[in-house]
Amino acid sequence: MRTLLPLAVAVPLLVAAGLSAASAAFQRRNRWALDGLAILTAAAVTAMLMALTVGAGSAQVYWFGGFRPAHGVALGIDFVASPLSAGLAAFAGLLVTAAMVFSWRYFERVSTFYHALMLVFLAGMAGFCLTGDVFDLFVFFEVMGVAAYALTAYRTEERGPLQGALNFAITNSVGAYLSLAGIALVYGRTGALNMAQVGRALAGHRPDGLVVVSFVLIVVGLLVKASIVPFHFWTADAEAVAPSPVCVLFSGAMVELGLYGVARVYWSMFGSALGHRGAISSTLLALGAATAVVGALFCFRQRHLKRILAFSTISHAGMFLMGVALLTPLGLAGAAIYVVGHGLVKGALFLCTGIVLHRLRSINETWLHGRGRRLPVTGAVYILAGLGLADLPPFATYLGKGYIEESGYSHGMAWVTAVLIITSILVGGAVLRAGGGVFWGLGDAPSEDPRMAAEASEEHSETEEGRGRTPLSMVLPPLVLVALAVAVGLLPHLGSVVQAAAVRFQDQGAYNATVLSGARVLHAQAPQPPEPTGITIADVATGVGSAAGAAVLALVSLYWRRLPLLRRGLEPGLGLVGPIRRFQSGVVTDYVTWIVLGLAVIGGALALSIR
Amino acid sequence: MTPGVRRGVFLAGMAAVLAFFLWGLVGLPGFGHYPGPYGDVLNAIGIRQTHATDIVSAVNFDYRAMDTLGEEFILFAAATGMGVVLRHLREERERSAVDEARDRTDPGTSEAVRVAAITFTGPTVVVGWYIVSHGQVSPGGGFQGGVILATAFAMIYLAGEFLALKRISPVPLADAVEAVGAASFAIIGISALGVGAAFLANVLPLGHMPGEVDSAGTIALISFFVGIEVTAAFVVVASEFLEQTLIVRRH
Amino acid sequence: MQIFPFIVVAWILAVGLYGIVTSRHLVHLIICLAVVQSSTYVLLLGVGYKAGAAAPFFSDIPRSTPAVDPVVQALALTDVVVEAAVSALLLALAVQAHKRFGTLDPEDLRQLQG
Numbered sequence: 001m002r003t004l005l006p007l008a009v010a011v012p013l014l015v016a017a018g019l020s021a022a023s024a025a026f027q028r029r030n031r032w033a034l035d036g037l038a039i040l041t042a043a044a045v046t047a048m049l050m051a052l053t054v055g056a057g058s059a060q061v062y063w064f065g066g067f068r069p070a071h072g073v074a075l076g077i078d079f080v081a082s083p084l085s086a087g088l089a090a091f092a093g094l095l096v097t098a099a100m101v102f103s104w105r106y107f108e109r110v111s112t113f114y115h116a117l118m119l120v121f122l123a124g125m126a127g128f129c130l131t132g133d134v135f136d137l138f139v140f141f142e143v144m145g146v147a148a149y150a151l152t153a154y155r156t157e158e159r160g161p162l163q164g165a166l167n168f169a170i171t172n173s174v175g176a177y178l179s180l181a182g183i184a185l186v187y188g189r190t191g192a193l194n195m196a197q198v199g200r201a202l203a204g205h206r207p208d209g210l211v212v213v214s215f216v217l218i219v220v221g222l223l224v225k226a227s228i229v230p231f232h233f234w235t236a237d238a239e240a241v242a243p244s245p246v247c248v249l250f251s252g253a254m255v256e257l258g259l260y261g262v263a264r265v266y267w268s269m270f271g272s273a274l275g276h277r278g279a280i281s282s283t284l285l286a287l288g289a290a291t292a293v294v295g296a297l298f299c300f301r302q303r304h305l306k307r308i309l310a311f312s313t314i315s316h317a318g319m320f321l322m323g324v325a326l327l328t329p330l331g332l333a334g335a336a337i338y339v340v341g342h343g344l345v346k347g348a349l350f351l352c353t354g355i356v357l358h359r360l361r362s363i364n365e366t367w368l369h370g371r372g373r374r375l376p377v378t379g380a381v382y383i384l385a386g387l388g389l390a391d392l393p394p395f396a397t398y399l400g401k402g403y404i405e406e407s408g409y410s411h412g413m414a415w416v417t418a419v420l421i422i423t424s425i426l427v428g429g430a431v432l433r434a435g436g437g438v439f440w441g442l443g444d445a446p447s448e449d450p451r452m453a454a455e456a457s458e459e460h461s462e463t464e465e466g467r468g469r470t471p472l473s474m475v476l477p478p479l480v481l482v483a484l485a486v487a488v489g490l491l492p493h494l495g496s497v498v499q500a501a502a503v504r505f506q507d508q509g510a511y512n513a514t515v516l517s518g519a520r521v522l523h524a525q526a527p528q529p530p531e532p533t534g535i536t537i538a539d540v541a542t543g544v545g546s547a548a549g550a551a552v553l554a555l556v557s558l559y560w561r562r563l564p565l566l567r568r569g570l571e572p573g574l575g576l577v578g579p580i581r582r583f584q585s586g587v588v589t590d591y592v593t594w595i596v597l598g599l600a601v602i603g604g605a606l607a608l609s610i611r
Numbered sequence: 612m613t614p615g616v617r618r619g620v621f622l623a624g625m626a627a628v629l630a631f632f633l634w635g636l637v638g639l640p641g642f643g644h645y646p647g648p649y650g651d652v653l654n655a656i657g658i659r660q661t662h663a664t665d666i667v668s669a670v671n672f673d674y675r676a677m678d679t680l681g682e683e684f685i686l687f688a689a690a691t692g693m694g695v696v697l698r699h700l701r702e703e704r705e706r707s708a709v710d711e712a713r714d715r716t717d718p719g720t721s722e723a724v725r726v727a728a729i730t731f732t733g734p735t736v737v738v739g740w741y742i743v744s745h746g747q748v749s750p751g752g753g754f755q756g757g758v759i760l761a762t763a764f765a766m767i768y769l770a771g772e773f774l775a776l777k778r779i780s781p782v783p784l785a786d787a788v789e790a791v792g793a794a795s796f797a798i799i800g801i802s803a804l805g806v807g808a809a810f811l812a813n814v815l816p817l818g819h820m821p822g823e824v825d826s827a828g829t830i831a832l833i834s835f836f837v838g839i840e841v842t843a844a845f846v847v848v849a850s851e852f853l854e855q856t857l858i859v860r861r862h
Numbered sequence: 863m864q865i866f867p868f869i870v871v872a873w874i875l876a877v878g879l880y881g882i883v884t885s886r887h888l889v890h891l892i893i894c895l896a897v898v899q900s901s902t903y904v905l906l907l908g909v910g911y912k913a914g915a916a917a918p919f920f921s922d923i924p925r926s927t928p929a930v931d932p933v934v935q936a937l938a939l940t941d942v943v944v945e946a947a948v949s950a951l952l953l954a955l956a957v958q959a960h961k962r963f964g965t966l967d968p969e970d971l972r973q974l975q976g
Binding site for chain 2: 864865866867868869871872875876879880883884886908909910911912913914917918919920921925929930931932933934935936937939940942943944946947948950951953954955957958969
C-alpha cells in the first residue's frame with residue numbers, strides 16, 4: 001500500500017518521458033495508442049490515489065531512499081498520505097482523466113507535447129499534495145507551474161494565449177520566489193526542511209519576526225497560486241485563453257492546491273508556533289471575503305463564456321479560503337467538500353464551453369444568444385452544472401457551503417453566511433444567464449461593451465473544425481462530472497468522515513509524531529471541538545435559496561429590457577465596466593505591483609497583531 | 612495604472628515590504644553561525660552512508676533525490692513547452708522566406724573565432740565528461756558537467772557550423788535523448804522498489820573506498836543520467852532559439 | 863557585520879522587483895525575474911555558512927574537518943536549474959509574443975483586458 005505513494009508521482013513522470021522519447025512512433029495512424037496510454041495512466045494514478053485516500057486511516061509516511069529520521073532529524077524527503085491530502089490528489093487525477101478523454105477528439109495535438117505536459121502536470125499536483133518536505137513543496141509547485149504555463153500557451157498562433165501565459169508565468173514565479181525566501185528563512189532558524197521537524201523546532205518559542213515573516217512569505221506565494229485578491233489577476237487571463245480541458249484543471253484543482261498548501265504549512269509548521277489564532281483567522285477571512293466579492297462582481301459583468309467561469313473560480317477560491325480561515329474542523333471539512341463539488345460542476349461547465357466552441361465557433365455570450373438551441377444535451381448539462389455552482393441541493397456544493405456557514409455561525413460570524421450567499425447568487429446568476437440565453441434563447445441578448453469584446457473575436461484555433469454532431473467522447477465527460485457532483489452530495493456520512501479527516505489534518509502533534517517517530521495515532525485531537533455534521537434545514541435552505549436567487553437574477557438580467565418601470569439605458573452591472581478594465585488591465589507589471597502591495601498589507605496586518 | 616502611478620505605488624509598498632523582510636532577517640543567527648542540525652548530520656554520516664566524498668552530490672542524488680527528480684522534470688517540461696510555443700506553424704513556413712530585417716547581412720565568421728572554437732570544442736567535451744563522471748568524489752556532477760557539455764555544442768555554433776550542428780544534433784534527436792535521460796532517472800528510482808528497497812534507494816554496491824570513481828552506487832549513475840538530460844535540454848533550448856533566427860536568415 | 867549579507871539579500875530582492883515593475887521590455891523583465899530569484903541564492907547560501915569552515919567535499923581533507931552546510935548548496939543548485947528552465951520558457955513566449963504583437967513592451971500587450 002505504502003509503495004503507491006512514490007508510484008503515484010513516478011508513473012506519470014515515467015510515461016510522460018517515455019511518450020516523449022518515443023514520439024516518432026506515434027504517427028497519425030497510432031494516435032489512439034497515444035491517447036489510450038495517456039488516459040490509462042491518468043486513470044491508474046487516480047485509482048492509486050483513491051486507494052491511498054481510503055486506506056490512509058491513520059496517515060501513511062513514505063521515506064524516499066529509506067532514510068528514516070534519526071533522533072527527530074529527517075535525513076531525506078517524505079511523502080505523507082492523509083485522507084485529505086491523498087483525496088485532493090486523487091480528485092486532481094480524476095479531473096485530468098476527464099480532461100484527457102474530452103481532448104481526444106477535441107483538437108489536433110502536435111506530436112506528444114500535450115500528453116507529456118498533462119502527465120507532468122498531474123505528477124506535479126500529486127507530489128505537491130503528498131510531500132512532507134517544504135522545499136520539495138516548492139519543487140512540485142514549479143513542476144506543475146512550468147507544465148501549466150506551457151499548456152496555457154498551447155494555441156501559440158493567437159495573441160491571447162501568449163499574453164495569458166506570460167502573465168501567469170511571471171506572477172506565479174514571483175510568488176514562488178517569495179515562498180522560497182520564506183523557506184530559506186525558516187531553514188536558517190531551524191536547520192530543517194521537513195515540515196514536521198520545522199513545526200517541532202518552532203513550537204514552544206515566542207513567535208518573533210523571523211517566524212512571522214517566513215510564514216507570510218510562504219503563504220503569499222501560495223496565495224498567488226490560489227488566486228486570492230490582490231494576487232488573482234493572472235487567473236482570469238490564463239483561464240480565458242487556455243484550452244478548455246486545461247482550464248478544468250486550473251479551475252478545479254490547481255488553484256485549490258494553493259489553498260491546500262496554505263493549510264498544510266499552517267497545520268504542520270506554524271500553527272502552534274504562531275499562536276494568535278484570532279489574528280491569523282481574521283486576516284485570512286478578510287482576504288477570502290474580499291476575493292469572493294470582487295470575483296463575483298467581475299464575473300457578473302463578463303460576456304466571454306470562459307471569463308465568466310474564470311472569475312467564478314476566483315470568487316470560489318475566496319469562499320474556500322474563508323472555510324480554511326475559520327481554522328475549525330468543520331470549516332476545513334466544508335472547504336474540502338466544496339472544492340470537490342465545485343471542481344466537478346466547474347469542470348462540466350468548462351467542457352460544455354469547449355463543446356460550444358467546437359460546434360458554434362464562438363465564445364461570446366451576446367453573439368451566441370439563442371444559437372445554442374442546436375445543442376440540447378450540452379445545454380441541459382450546462383444549466384444543471386450552473387445550478388450546482390449556485391449550490392442547489394443535492395449537488396455536493398451545497399453541503400460544503402453549508403458547513404462553512406454553520407462553522408462561521410457557531411463562532412459568532414453570521415456575516416460569513418451573508419457573503420457566501422450573495423457571492424453564490426451573483427456567480428450562479430452570471431452562469432445561468434449565459435446558459436439560459438445561449439442554450440434556450442431566453443430574453444434578449446445582453447448588451448456588449450465594445451471595449452470588452454475585442455478578445456472574444458479571436459477564438460478559432462482552440463478546436464478542430466466542428467463536425468455535424470458532437471463526438472461521444474466530448475459529451476460523456478461533462479455528463480459524468482455533473483452526475484458525480486450529485487452522487488458525492490448524496491453520500492451518506494460524508495460530513496462526519498470528512499470532518500474526522502479534517503481533525504486529523506489539523507492535529508499538528510499527531511502529524512509530528514507520525515512523521516518523525518512513526519507513531520500510529522488513532523485518535524487525532526482537534527484544536528477546537530468537532531461540530532455537528534448533520535444535514536440541517538439551514539444547509540438545504542441556504543442552498544435552495546442561493547440557487548433560486550441565482551435563477552431569478554439570471555432571468556431578471558435576461559428580461560431586463562422588457563421589465564416595466566425601469567430605465568432602459570441602465571443595465572445590471574453597467575457601472576462595473578470601468579473598474580474591471582482599470583484593474584484587470586492585462587499588464588503584467590501592474591499585477592506584480594499588486595503582489596508587492598498585497599504582501600505589504602498582509603505582512604503589516606500580521607506584524608502589528610502578532611508582535 | 613500609468614507607469615508613474617505604478618512606480619509610486621510600488622515604491623510605497625516595497626518600502627513596507629523591505630522593512631518587514633528585514634524584521635525577519637534580523638531573526639537569523641548571524642552570518643557564519645549555521646545552527647544545524649540538517650547539514651551537520653549529513654556531513655558527519657554522509658561519507659559512511661553513501662561512500663560519496665562530495666556531500667553536495669550525496670544530497671542531490673541520494674538524500675534529496677526526490678527534489679532532483681522533480682527538478683529534472685521541470686527541465687523536461689520547459690523543453691517540451693518550448694517545443695509547443697516555438698513550433699512551426701503552417702502559415703509561418705510560408706512566411707519564413709522573408710527576413711524581418713531585410714538589410715541584415717550575414718557577417719560571416721572570422722577565422723580566429725573559428726579556429727579558437729574548434730580548438731576548444733574537444734577539451735570542453737573532456738572537461739564536461741570529467742565533471743559529470745566525478746560528481747560523487749569531487750565538486751561537480753550531472754548539472755555542472757551537463758552545462759559544460761552543452762557549451763561544446765555552442766562552440767560548434769560559434770565556429771559558424773550551425774548546419775553541421777543541426778546534422779549532429781537535430782532537435783527531435785536531442786528531445787528524445789533528453790526524455791531518455793529523464794526517464795532513466797525515474798526507472799532507477801522504480802527499480803529500487805523491484806529489489807524490495809524504498810523508491811530511489813541507493814541499491815547498487817557502494818564500492819570499496821569512498822573517494823574512488825566507482826564508489827557511491829546510484830549517486831554516480833543518477834549523476835550520469837542527469838548529465839545527459841541537462842546536456843540535451845540545453846542543446847534543445849539553444850537550438851530552438853537559434854532556429855528562430857538563423858533559419859530566417861538563411862533564406 | 864553579521865547581518866550585512868542578509869541586507870544584500872533584501873536589496874537584490876528589492877531592485878529585482880523594481881526592475882520588473884518598471885520594465886518596458888519583456889526580455890529585460892525576464893532578466894529582472896532572474897535577479898529576484900538570485901536573492902534566494904544568496905539567502906540560502908548565507909544561512910548555511912559557517913565561519914571558517916571548509917567546503918563539504920572530503921576527497922582531500924580529513925573527514926572530521928568542520929564544513930559548511932551541504933544542503934543549502936544542493937538547494938541552490940536545484941534553484942538555479944528551476945531558474946534556467948523558467949527563463950527558457952518565458953523567453954520562448956517572448957519570442958512568440960514579438961511575432962504576434964510586434965512589440966515587447968508589456969504596456970502594449972493589450973489583448974486581454976477587462
